[in-house]
Amino acid sequence: MGYFNDYPLAQDLAQDVFARVWQYLPSFKGESSVGSWIFRIATNICLRQGERQRRISQSEVPxxxxxxxxxxxxxxxxxxxxxxxxxxxxxxxx
Structure with missing residues (x-):
């Protein structure tokens, strides 16, 4: 909920994070801690969602x-x- 004030969206994004972590877990190299790796995945997913929302809102300008x-x-x-x-x-x- 830190990036978005929309609880259902935050739940969807959390689910996306867990799916992405599971998908890329075999490629985790261990160069950083698992927690920081997951945090980076979550941050990237939230930033991309914010970009998508801005693009949509800009196209809907009256x-x-x-x-x-x-x-x-x-x-x-x-x-x-x-x-x-x-x-x-x-x-x-x-």
């Missing part, structure tokens, strides 16, 4: 409204998903 107030509100709404992953102090500066 056409710009004609009213200036609506334009400003739409711009704020479009920016929120982009800056949501950053810590609070970085979000405030954006």
């Amino acid at each position: 056409p710009p409204p004609t009213c200036r107030l609506k334009q400003r509100m739409t711009a704020q709404c479009m920016c929120r998903p982009c800056i949501r992953p950053y810590p609070g102090f970085q979000r405030r500066t954006a």
Whole structure:
């Protein structure tokens, strides 16, 4: 749940991690600890999911409204998903 605030998605990603670990366990070389190897797999899966979600959300951007107030509100709404992953102090500066 650290990367996404969606419990069912987090469960699906955890299942993907376990499947990937099982799939690649024979190729584990032992150059690092098993825990750090699994953590890296989990991190990569979560990062790829985030990239997929950003690509999908960017393709669903609505056409710009004609009213200036609506334009400003739409711009704020479009920016929120982009800056949501950053810590609070970085979000405030954006």
